[in-house]
Amino acid sequence: MMVRQMSCFVFFLLWQAANGDVSYSFKEEMKRGSHIGNIAKDLNLDSSKLSSRNARVDAAGYRKRYCDINLSTGDLIVADMIDREELCGEKLSCVIKRDLVLENPLELHPFSLHIQDINDNSPQFNEELINIEIRESTGRGARFVIEEAHDADVGQNSVQHYSLKKNDNFVLAVDGNTIELVLDKELDREKQEDINLLLTALDGGSPQRSGTVVIHVTVLDANDNAPxxxxxxxxxxxxxxxxxxxxxxxxxxxxxxxxxxxxxxxxxxxxxxxxxxxxxxxxxxxxxxxxxxxxxxxxxxxxxxxxxxxxxxxxxxxxxxxxxxDVNDNMPVIYVKSLANPVPENVSPGTEVGIINVQDADSDNNQKVRCSIQQNAPFKLVPSLKNYYSLVTTGQLDRELVSDYNITITATDEGSPPLSSSKTVELSVADINDNP
Incomplete structure (x- = not known):
């Protein structure tokens, strides 16, 4: 009967994790404490029990959470100001995945944060001055590739247009990321041997930002092949x-x-x-x-x-x-997320007394971890959600026989060669009045 109840309990937790996935979208650089959304309402959670259930936002390893939960209201708020360019670089989609963890009973609700770009960067050219040397014998229509400008923003906030200040000899041709200076009128070194052109890159943000570079053309008396x-x-x-x-x-x-x-x-x-x-x-x-x-x-x-x-x-x-x-260069790390200490000696076998989380920074098989404890203690690890384990009792405790346990947990990954780490948990048995 106890096995059947435990199976149903695990199934319920898995169902919660699978059906509780929500996502929020907000702009980068919002101030700390800014409101993101009410995750308690979105997950149909009782906000009055968030504090007693030790609700918290969890991130793998030592990564920043970037958000916190208000235990009084269930609101998700900004914990650290987010710079989308620092976090996701040039990726069009910037998504952070985090977990909302609740205890008693254990629930794990994954959610996603979609960080929207704002136009906080101007287009920039790699050089302040571009030097080009062109033979005066070069024919009309000759093209010269100019390195494009780069904008740390993405989408419409990135570089959208280029313009060349009007001059007598050159026009601009833009095709995608290829920018070419096109000779529209033949050069004459005897009339002009140096030409300065102003190239401007503009993004599509609001307000619009721009960056410029000077192209200095030296007219030579004839290099007609580029590498x-x-x-x-x-x-x-x-x-x-x-x-x-x-x-x-x-x-x-x-x-x-x-x-x-x-x-x-x-x-x-x-x-x-x-x-x-x-x-x-x-x-x-x-x-x-x-x-x-x-x-x-x-x-x-x-x-x-x-x-x-x-x-x-x-x-x-x-x-x-x-x-x-990837190579297997990271050992698994064991985190004790919660621990009931001390444990009354009259708890029933199968009682959950702690929650363990195991993380490995590697990928694929190097990231897969097996977790175990020594066999001489009346406890065992039961796989729960994702990389979480429940520490449960396997037999009746008796404080008069053993009052303290040192439980050694070992985590081993599946890399080649495998790496492992251990953590010892100290657990005390609390006395009850069970002896005349």
Whole structure:
């Protein structure tokens, strides 16, 4: 009969977890304490019992919760100001998954926070001044690629338009992320050997933000081929914790011109400064190497923009995608979420006395964890929700025989080789008047 009751109880918890998934959408950079929604109402929970049931927002490991629950009203409120660009980078969708945990009985309600972008960043070009050298013999219609501007915002708040200040020789052609300066009227070095053009990038936010760059054109008395990469996209796979100077990939570009016009050098295009701390590129041979710590748990992939430039300033770009692969370098971590201490000696077998949560920062099999306790104590671990376990009694306790227990819990992952950790829980038995 007891087994059947426990089975029904576990099924009820699982049903709650499966049917209680709610989501909230709000803008980034809202102040601490700002109202997000009433999660108690949305989950049909009794807000008057939230405090007694130790309701709380839980996040895996040491991650920020970003939100808290008001135990009096059931409102979900902002706990930490959120910067969407810091949290999700250039991803169009920025979603945080958290759990609402209640005890007595244990319930786990997953919910999602959708962070909306606001237009808090202006478009920026990678350089303050772009230098281009063009032969005066270059024909009308010649095109010169200009590196696009980047805006940390996404969607409509990112870069939407470009404009070129009116001039006598050039017009602008934009196709997606490709920006080209088009020669509309032939150059004459004897009349003008230096031309300054003002290029403006505008986003689509409200209010609208913009960024500018000056393009300095030097007219030469004739480099008519830009470097050409052997591949439009290079792909590489790199295990995390790879040692310094590990070769990731080598890019190669060729230039049909001769002499200084055909000498190709390599450099990063527009990439974040922290990427330059992780990777380096040899300017002469295009070899990309590991220059810093590679951690799968921090970053799972990198997109590198690489520029090839010849001796007189013509350039082209390629993309290098580096996928970081996981290795089993994180031990499981055991968290004691709640513990009934002391435990009356007359509790029935099968009584829940504690809740254990196990986390492993790795992925796939490296993240799967088996949890167990030593066999010489009248307790066992019962898998509950997700990565939660209930610590329950397996037999009758007797304080007069044993008044204290040191229960050692061991968690082992399924990586190769497997990693494990242990945690000892001290549990006292409370006396009742059961002896004449």
């Amino acid at each position: 050409v990469f052997s591949q439009a996209v290079y792909e590489a796979s790199l295990p995390e914790n790879s040692p310094l100077d590990t070769v990731v990939v080598t890019v190669r570009a060729t230039d049909a011109d001769e002499g200084v016009n055909g000498d190709v050098t390599y450099d990063f295009g527009h990439v974040a400064e922290d990427v330059k701390e992780v990777f380096s590129i040899d300017r002469k041979n295009g070899m990309i190497k590991v220059n810093g710590a590679i951690d799968f748990e921090t970053v799972t992939s990198y997109d590198l923009r690489i520029k090839a430039k010849d001796g007189l300033g013509l350039s082209s770009y390629t993309k290098v995608t580096v996928e970081v692969t």
